[in-house]
Amino acid sequence: MKAVVLRGDWEPKPEFRLGPKDIDQKQTYLGSKVWRNPCLGIEEVNIPEPGPGEVLIEVKACGICGSDVHMAQPDADGYIWYPGLTGFPAVLGHEFAGIVKKAGPGAVNKRTNKPFSGGEYVCAEEMLWCARCQPCADGYPNHCEHLDELGFNVDGAFARYIVVPDRVVWSLESLKKLYPGNDLFLAGSLVEPTSVAYNAVVQRAGGIKPGDNVVICGGGPVGLAACAILKSMGAARVILSEPEAGRAAIGRALGADFVVNPLTENFVERVLELTDGYGAKLYLEATGLPTIVYPLIEQCIWDGRTLNSTIVVVARADAKMPVTGEVLQVRRAQIVGAQGHSGEGTFPRVIEAMASGMNMLPMITKKITLDQVPEHIISLRTDRSECKITCLMD
Numbered sequence: 001m002k003a004v005v006l007r008g009d010w011e012p013k014p015e016f017r018l019g020p021k022d023i024d025q026k027q028t029y030l031g032s033k034v035w036r037n038p039c040l041g042i043e044e045v046n047i048p049e050p051g052p053g054e055v056l057i058e059v060k061a062c063g064i065c066g067s068d069v070h071m072a073q074p075d076a077d078g079y080i081w082y083p084g085l086t087g088f089p090a091v092l093g094h095e096f097a098g099i100v101k102k103a104g105p106g107a108v109n110k111r112t113n114k115p116f117s118g119g120e121y122v123c124a125e126e127m128l129w130c131a132r133c134q135p136c137a138d139g140y141p142n143h144c145e146h147l148d149e150l151g152f153n154v155d156g157a158f159a160r161y162i163v164v165p166d167r168v169v170w171s172l173e174s175l176k177k178l179y180p181g182n183d184l185f186l187a188g189s190l191v192e193p194t195s196v197a198y199n200a201v202v203q204r205a206g207g208i209k210p211g212d213n214v215v216i217c218g219g220g221p222v223g224l225a226a227c228a229i230l231k232s233m234g235a236a237r238v239i240l241s242e243p244e245a246g247r248a249a250i251g252r253a254l255g256a257d258f259v260v261n262p263l264t265e266n267f268v269e270r271v272l273e274l275t276d277g278y279g280a281k282l283y284l285e286a287t288g289l290p291t292i293v294y295p296l297i298e299q300c301i302w303d304g305r306t307l308n309s310t311i312v313v314v315a316r317a318d319a320k321m322p323v324t325g326e327v328l329q330v331r332r333a334q335i336v337g338a339q340g341h342s343g344e345g346t347f348p349r350v351i352e353a354m355a356s357g358m359n360m361l362p363m364i365t366k367k368i369t370l371d372q373v374p375e376h377i378i379s380l381r382t383d384r385s386e387c388k389i390t391c392l393m394d
Contacts, residue, residue, distance in 0.1 A: 004158035004373045005043040006072055007089040008035035008080065021145070027087030027153050031071065032318060035086055036078045038071065040374045045091065048155070048163040050104035055116055055166050057124070060185035062157040063095035063364070063390040064373065065193065066220060066288075067316070069380045071152070083318050087153030092377075093391075094126035094150040096157035097172060097188025111171040121176070123188040123351075125168035125195075126150045127342045142199070142340035158373055160393060170347045174355040182392060183361065189390055190225075190360040195341035195350045196314065197225035202233075203346065204338040205282055205312040210234025213275045215300070216256070217293050218286035219247035221363055221388050222314055224254050226284050228358055231255030239274055241267060241293075244384045246365065253362045268299045279304020288315035295322060302327050309333045363388040 010025045016033045018024060028034045050056045070081035071092070080086070103116035111120075128148040129141030136144050150156045150164065172188045179187045200222070201207065201214075208214060214230045216223045219242030231238050232255070240256040242248045248259040260270045272279060283297045290313070301309050313321070313335065327333065341347070354360060366389045368376055376389050 001045060001047050001160045002042055002370060003045045003091045003155070004093065004370065005041060005045070005089050006092050007039045009037045010034060011036040013079070023087070027085070029085050030083065031080055031086035032083040033079070035080045035088060036074070038074055038080050040072045040377060042371060042374065045155070045159065047161050050102055050107065050163050052105045053107050053166050054104040054163050055100055055107050055169050056102040057098040057122060057162050057164065057169075058101045059096050059098040059157045059160060059162055060393050061097050061182065061189040061390055062093045063189045063193070063388050064377055064380060065095055068092050068151070068377050072377050073381050083316055085147065085149055085152050090151065090153060091155035091157075091159050092151045093156035093158030094152070095189050095192045096162070097121070097123040097185040097191070098162075101161070103166070107166040109166070109171070110169070111173065116166065121172040121184060121188070122169050123172055123191045123347075124150070124164045124170065125342050125347060126192055127340045128154065128165060128168060129342055131167060139343060141342040158370065158391065168342070170351060172351065174351060178355060178357070182394070186364055186390060186392075187354055187361055190363060190388070191347060191350050191354070192341060193221040193388075194225040194229070194354075194360055195346045197222045198229055198346050198350050199341045200312050200314040200338035201226050201230055201282060201284060203344050204336050205310045208233055208235055208282055211236045212281035213237045213239070213278060213306070214282045214284070215239045215241065215271055215280040215297070216251075216284045216286065217241045217297065218284075218288075218315065219244065219251050220286060223284060223286035224251055224363055224387065225360060226286065227251050227256045228254040228360060229353075230282070232353065232358055237274060239271060239280070246385055247387055250362050250365075250387055254360070262296070267296045268303060271300050272304055275304070277305055279306045279309065281306055281309055283309065283311045285311060285313045286315050288317045290317055290321040291319050298324055298327050301331050301333050307332045311335045312338050314338045364390050366390070367392050
């Protein structure tokens with residue numbers, strides 16, 4: 001079968017040292033310090049077979065993620081942008097939905113609590129947590145000590161078929177009543193990025209109370225999903241900071257009450273104006289530009305009247321945040337980090353929110369074929385006019 005495969009050269013930077021979970025020449029948790037000269041293309045690969053506790057899924061839709069773009073994007077020295085877990089060669093793609101075609105021995109469907117049978121409409125978590133290590137036992141699978149990730153260090157979903165463990169597979173049957181035809185698979189492919197946002201603003205930041213103000217910095221898929229989630233939780237004002245007009249419009253469609261263009265407006269003054277001088281209870285940093293964005297958030301907290309604000313950092317970046325401890329101390333504010341989407345019922349809650357009317361489909365601005373995926377991964381390095389580009393297999 002055809003698949004989108006990323007290859008790279010293992011050329012560690014001088015300061016890099018193999019960590020306890022790295023595998024020499026194969027895998028690292030510090031991708032941008034090791035992998036050089038990324039090469040992206042369509043290749044023929046074998047159709048996988050499900051083993052014990054595994055499920056074979058026919059992929060129907062798979063979205064391009066910013067991490068796909070950054071794994072395939074070289075910097076000035078040829079090193080990939082993506083700083084996290086990577087192991088090449090690998091089939092890319094992790095935001096997907098499809099149909100169960102075959103199940104290995106012992107694979108159990110959580111919806112029915114019975115063995116999987118063919119025909120179930122499903123999506124899957126991207127993080128393949130082991131369920132045996134201490135973080136998994138403590139309920140933090142996003143921080144699994146033996147983590148694998150679909151499309152990062154194991155083969156992903158930009159292919160006709162993918163095999164995944166049953167523990168990360170979730171039914172989409174409840175979406176059938178609202179999403180006809182391919183819309184169901186398109187919606188299902190958005191469960192993963194929406195779950196990243198849910199984990200960030202609900203699980204890690206602690207959510208909000210109805211009537212709170214929130215500020216979302218960055219109108220990528222995660223930031224846009226956060227707009228929908230926080231508005232559905234009763235936010236009084238959802239303020240999205242995003243310069244690109246198309247993404248700003250999607251943000252409004254998904255729940256943003258106001259949009260600030262940080263390139264043409266004074267971000268701090270505008271946020272305080274829109275909130276009557278109070279600022280926000282929750283700030284989401286979803287831009288990956290912490291040296292630029294964080295000082296602005298910090299100024300809003302310092303100049304505003306809201307105590308106990310939470311800044312949640314979800315975007316991945318090598319750059320260090322310029323934090324002023326005095327602001328956190330005096331304003332009783334806190335910074336939390338958010339990684340991934342697994343655990344604490346995130347996936348099923350997002351699916352049920354979609355089934356009850358939280359429509360995320362406006363995020364998808366373009367549909368493409370599998371053969372078109374590589375060129376669009378490359379174009380997204382500079383083109384922000386598209387939001388979510390999704391591959392439909394049919």
